Amino acid sequence: MRYSLIVLCCNKLACTRRCLTAVVRDSVVDAPWQVVAVDNGSTDGTRAWLEGEFAALAAGRGASVTVLRHERNVGCSTARNGAIEAAGGELLAFLDNDVAPRTRRWLPLLAAELAAHPRAALAGPKMVYPWPPHAIQCAGVGISRRGHVCFRGRGEPRDDPRYSRAGPVQCLISACLLARADLVREAGGFDEAFNPVQFEDFDLCYRLRSRGWEARYQPAAEMYHFESVTTQGTAAIANPAVVVRNGLTFQRRWLHMCAAEDGPDEAACRWRKIQPVPFEEVGELPLV
Secondary structure, eight states, rough: OOOEEEEEEOOOOOHHHHHHHHHHHHHHOOSOOOOOOEESSOOHHHHHHHIIHHHHHHHTTTTTEEEEEESSOOOOHHHHHHHHOOOOOSSSEEEETTTTSSTTHHHHHHHHHHHHHHEEEEEEEEESSSTTTOOOOSEEEEEEESEEEEEETTSSSSOGGEEEEEEEESSSSSSSEEEEEHHHTTTTTSOGOSSSSSHHHHHHHHHHHHOEEEEEEEEEEEEEESSSTTTTTTTTTOHHHHHHHHHOOOOHHHHHHHHHSSOEEEEEEEEOOOOOOGGOOOOOOOOO
């Protein structure tokens, strides 16, 4: 098995249905693949859809589907670690359930980025908003010397030349992230200290980078991201408080490394608010 796509779902079936349907329908895949879908305590019919309609759709595209079920939301890291154990692929693609392809060949492009760079452990695409003019949502992540986060290119034009070159970055977001399975397992997967969510992906990037591996950004691969549909509005997650708590954990753990890097300045780390278009009002998503 070449690729294992790992997706977490916790309710929000309409978004899951739209995005996962697009992933299996619109992705061009160059090797055997599977989807490991984790139902993290859904109560809205998500599990039935994953095991029925979605599994049949994926089979028609040559992908097997394994559905893992938790009776409650066990947290992002715990759920992903269980999926990593169940995955058979050499490469693991972590996806949120609010992501869909813009570039049909996103998966082979990210795999090629890993293959072209022997020290690369992780590769991520250019994430763009799913409403016109499809501005950048995240072009890799920078971390300031004080440990603050910058989503590179956030809100800038999709074709901004500053974010149109492939190369190493400090971090990548796990809304869409391709990783070498052997290295993720050697690193111990995602640290469950960051449950329920937030900063577990940055922590994994730093753990791998501290071992001499690279995280690489490949803008030729583009993915739509509705942004925060996965976490916002989930009653069990006080998202702002979790961001602060896990952000402090990340800083305490990695400030020694951040402080020695040429990361973005503090001004670039101020969160740029983007007014979202409601999910149900977003039209057809163009493909390239």
